[in-house]
Amino acid sequence: MSGSVYHPLLEMLYRNTNVQFWLLQIVGWFGLSLISFLSLTLWYDQQETAYIAHTLLQSALGVIVSWPLRSLFRYFWNDILIFRISSALAGIIGCSLIWTILRISTFMSMTGEQDVWSDFGGWLFGSILIFLCWVAFYHFVKYYQLLQNKHQALLELASDTQQEQLKRLQAETIAHEAQLKMLRYQLNPHFLFNTLNAISALVKVKESSKAHEMIVQLSKFLRYSLDNDPIHKVSLRQEIEAVTQYLNIERTRFGKRLRLHFDVPSHCKSIDVPSLILQPLAENAIKYGIAPAEAGGQISILASTEGAYLIIDVIDTGPGLNVAKNPIKSAGIGLKNTDERLREFYNDDYEFRLDNTPDGGLCARVKVPSHL
């Protein structure tokens, strides 16, 4: 529809119903005066200026007299039918009377003809027919517009639905890619083989209960990674449990070199967060904060709320980062993935930042809305 509208004036005519109304008023009424000139004026051979002028004047009067009808119909538009019909009839009769009186009195004074009032009935009959036509045409236009609008709305709805479907499909594709990436990330060959090596060591030195415990932890952690769709959210409690399993496995490997500290208040635990959002941060802390340090270090996971936001900090005691670089851009695939996933979930209503702590370590902070 809007595709066929190419001129700004047409565009305005198409959109603005006031302009449409007044244009139809003028065309209609002066079209009527043309008909009246071609029939009555010529038929009765009244070609003096006064008669022609009166023809034009009565059209102008028609424009003015019919004007209030528009307000009348608008006022009763949503009322029950009986009110609308009776108001329309009253409007027609009232306007016809007024218009007829105005026409006759101006006709008499302009042409000097006498005793036109005796023909009042005939003049009124014509008036009523014209106003009936006016009202009919008004309603026709009005309902035509309504139909067009509905049609347009339906088309828009259909295209919206299509767009939405497309968007949803795209989002699903991204989510599935994220899941694949996440799996490949979690099944980090270093982590997996080193863990299997540690389990093998526990079996070899006959620490069977520790070996059992570690196998259970590894299984739970892998199951959590496999079961959880990354497009869904889980409670922070579940996330903390999964990351604890991961860190306990690492602690068995690193021994005394890895110290853990958790501070997650219970009111934070029921807040929902994207699943598998903490593990990459913990893995990053292990990789850069613990593994390269001969004396090892500590990983702290702290949660708190600030207004309508949940804040999770993953802090290590490693060497921190080079502030000259954009930390997230130059970070590994794990942290970039975290940033992408948070954007998918929260658009721009989140914060993900890496900062050096005063003690020289690194603090990875995730701040997300707590109510969603």
Next chain:
Amino acid sequence: MQKLRTVIVDDEPLSLDLLRAVLSEISDIEIVGECCNGKEAVEAAINLQPELLFLDIQMPGMNGFDVIKSLQTDIMPMVVFITAFDQYAVDAFDLHAVDYVLKPLDSERIARSVDRAVDRLKNDVDRSFKSPLIGAIEEISERASKEEQIEYVDSNLPDGMKRKLLVRDSGVVKVIPFDDIDWVDAAGDYMCVHAVGETHVIRSTLRDLMGKLDDNLFVRIHRSTIVNVERVVSVTPLQKGGSLLHLTQGESLKVSRNYRDSIRKFFN
């Protein structure tokens, strides 16, 4: 036959336990030392003079490759690398016939490594163990950075540049004045130039470099080792006529009996 004196190195305690347990079942092995980082491994190699080293690659501080680079060619034991996962590394080890085992450790695979070590010790009289190791390490770092080459300063360069070494290190060219060099050891086609605490691997021969260095400053102390005498802090005599030089950067170098006279000249 005599047992192989072996040192095992891994930063993860459990991994070290497993290695010890597996090796203790092999009769050819005598474990003389256990280390949990690179620094300890270097010290153990100098002090314990093992014949075989099981060395984990991923370690904090000094990793397995750094340990190899900083060990003197003349005292280099046979090395079996241990790695969890690194496709490039495994390819490079194969290429240079360096032995390696993958985690989780497999008793049979380790037994095969030990057999191979026993064979090499019998047949390899010249003990050039460092050369293939450095070759493998260079292969891996070349794949990682794609650009690692060395250029000597040519004799037709301006005089000011003559007494300097250009080393291309992960895309950056470093200029090392000859006077900054602490010690150098040759490993086959490679040279390890140790300067100001860093080790630069270059492709060259000891003879070539010796021709350029100042005879009054650099002295040969072993078949494949030369040292900057100004860096020597103290000398410890060893049994059988050898001695140990301690350098300013904390390294220790072994002087062989055959070269003790060249050192004596400087310190008498």
